[in-house]
Amino acid sequence: MRVQQMCSGSETQGSTPSQQDTGSRGSNACCFCWCCCCSCSCLTVRNQEDQRPRKASHELRTDIPACEESPTPTLEEVCAWAQSFDNLMVTPAGRNAFREFLRTEFSEENMLFWLACEELKREANKNTIEEKAKIIYEDYISILSPKEVSLDSRVREGINRNMVDPSQHIFDDAQLQIYTLMHRDSYPRFMNSTVYKDLLKSLTEKAVEA
Numbered sequence: 001m002r003v004q005q006m007c008s009g010s011e012t013q014g015s016t017p018s019q020q021d022t023g024s025r026g027s028n029a030c031c032f033c034w035c036c037c038c039s040c041s042c043l044t045v046r047n048q049e050d051q052r053p054r055k056a057s058h059e060l061r062t063d064i065p066a067c068e069e070s071p072t073p074t075l076e077e078v079c080a081w082a083q084s085f086d087n088l089m090v091t092p093a094g095r096n097a098f099r100e101f102l103r104t105e106f107s108e109e110n111m112l113f114w115l116a117c118e119e120l121k122r123e124a125n126k127n128t129i130e131e132k133a134k135i136i137y138e139d140y141i142s143i144l145s146p147k148e149v150s151l152d153s154r155v156r157e158g159i160n161r162n163m164v165d166p167s168q169h170i171f172d173d174a175q176l177q178i179y180t181l182m183h184r185d186s187y188p189r190f191m192n193s194t195v196y197k198d199l200l201k202s203l204t205e206k207a208v209e210a
Helices: 002-006 055-060 075-081 085-089 092-104 108-121 126-141 153-162 172-191 194-209
Strands: none
Touching: 075 085, 075 092, 075 194, 085 092, 085 172, 092 108, 092 172, 092 194, 108 126, 108 172, 126 153, 153 172, 172 194
16 A cells, blocks of 8 residues: 555656756765666767867767766655656666667657756866867767757757857757657656656565565
8 A cells, every 4th residue: 555655646747847866876876777787788978980170079989987876766766757857867776777768769868968068067178168069069069960869940059159159058958858858758658658757667566575
């Protein structure tokens, strides 16, 4: 009865999307991705076949891990994911599970772009900001990129103008637009997916056994 009560209201979705601070879950984070183990099939954030002449840019491409480090989520956390998209996106475990689902829909680039924007906003060095902004632009904004994300013309034109002197917030409008897209389009399907249901079932069975 207690397990059923914890997951009650799982069909309701949260309030309007908002950007929340993200980070690691602390020293108890395991050294591998709980959602896919060492043979993780996560797409690498950077295409190894894509070689650019700028050495500095190439080195920066390895900064973002294929999967975020996180502990195995608790049953309470997984139930909270069903209550709002914000609850899902605020934890590394939630983002990893959602990425696993987006991969099945061939739209993982949306999460990768969102994560890259979060990392850029934490930068303070102007040269690093410029290099990372160029990488993000070439990987997710350029119409020539196979990982181009879907943005409206207003947002795209604003980015093009600001790339002359990019700041760490150059992609804020685009990031919010992709966050909203994932919330409205992908999140409802994630809640009905086998990725979520299998994880919830596994944790529920463990809680009953305990």
